[in-house]
Amino acid sequence: MTLPETMRAVEISQPGGPEVLRPCTVPVPVPGHGQILIRVAYAGVNRPDALQRAGAYAPPPGASPLPGLEAAGEVAAVGPGGARWKVGDRVCALLPGGGYAEYALTPAEHALPIPEGLGLREAACLPETCFTVWSNVVLRGGLKAGERFLVHGGSSGIGTTAIQIAKAVGARVFATAGSEEKCEACRELGAERAINYREEDFVAILKAEGGADLILDMVGGSYLPRNVKALATEGRLVQIAFLEGTKVELNFAEVMMRRLTITGSTLRPQSDLAKARYARDVEAQVWPMVASGALRPVMDSEFGLDEAALAHARMEGSGHIGKIVLAV
Incomplete structure (x- = not known):
């Protein structure tokens, strides 16, 4: 499968309120060693995204400057050492950044299979939380x-x-x-x-x-x-x-x-190894809760990728109950 050279995304044009989130076109990233590229179907919207937008939560070194810390979709490409996954696998993943886009990179060990009984929309709400x-x-x-x-x-x-x-x-x-x-x-x-x-x-x-x-x-x-x-x-x-x-x-x-x-603690600055350990724990201990129905993502609302500013306004207005997602 041939990947496009560019993709739609949402960038932070300057530190500020929701209005600084702007649609843009950027190159599709290429997975390096131990990474996978996900074709994003849905991206979760989280408070740390708003902190990053305001200039108060910088991405870790080497991470995408685009916001977005969790997503669900299909594996589009696998870098060397990403052996667990193959192109076409449906996954949800914790991301170092870059979720507000059509494609996103993450370490292969930070991705998880879609829990039994869930769609991609609901699964996109699980990793960060x-x-x-x-x-x-x-x-x-x-x-x-x-x-x-x-x-x-x-x-x-x-x-x-x-x-x-x-x-x-x-x-x-x-x-x-x-x-x-x-x-x-x-x-x-x-x-x-x-x-x-x-x-x-x-x-x-x-x-x-x-x-x-x-x-x-x-x-x-x-x-x-x-x-x-x-x-x-x-x-x-x-x-x-x-x-x-x-x-x-x-x-x-x-x-x-x-x-x-x-x-x-804060999650984002922790090492890839620490997050990989959390991923193994979550898959072993939390995914069975999802499969049994003991844990279900509570969905508040869905916005299009180009409506990221509206999604942030919804989140910061504190009227929401549960998770907000972007449909990519």
Whole structure:
């Protein structure tokens, strides 16, 4: 099969708001050693894409400058050492960048087969969130059956995934969200208690339950000291984003006295080897959850590739429930 020389894509014309996302034509990339080229059918839209667009999240060295950290489609070409895959295989993959395009490169070990029972549209929503949730909630956070787990932003792509994975692990799940509609979505996914943060105090609710054993937070800012108060003795807080800011005053005496753990991570800057390990874990542990129906991507909306600016506006307006995709 002969590949075209150029492709449609979406570039970041300059740092700024959604309007700086512009359609463009660029060369089709060529897979190097250990890489595959994916003909993209759908690309997931994620918060890190908006951070990159704003100039706050640079691509790692050697990665495409185009946004887009996950996609699903067919393998279009295989570089030397990409032996698991052959042209025509249907895959979804974590990408170092470049998903907002007709073709995207990724290390072969970061691609996964489409889970049983899912189409490409739904599969495009899984890699970024599943890698993030599994690595932070289960591996870093150590969530176990019977523990109390709180996720903030329960109706987001990360939140809807975290609720389902935590429920499948056997944890008691609590979630915060900003409206009754979003709280109902959290309950339907398996949260035993959905907390409308505009009307209720998650600290008081979790304290009444004995405290959270693990909290997954992407808000930061004023939530940090409140999270510490909401934790049980020897509880863990895992920070994965800072929508409200990175700097805060915190009384660490409470951390010492109750033997709390505060940790966190970002996925994109980690090594290819680390992400390959996550891929193997996700395929072995999370894909069976998808096959059994215990985990399903929650879909909010679909936009065309040329409508990437509208997709970002939808995401940053925070009215969405679940994932937003671009149909390429």
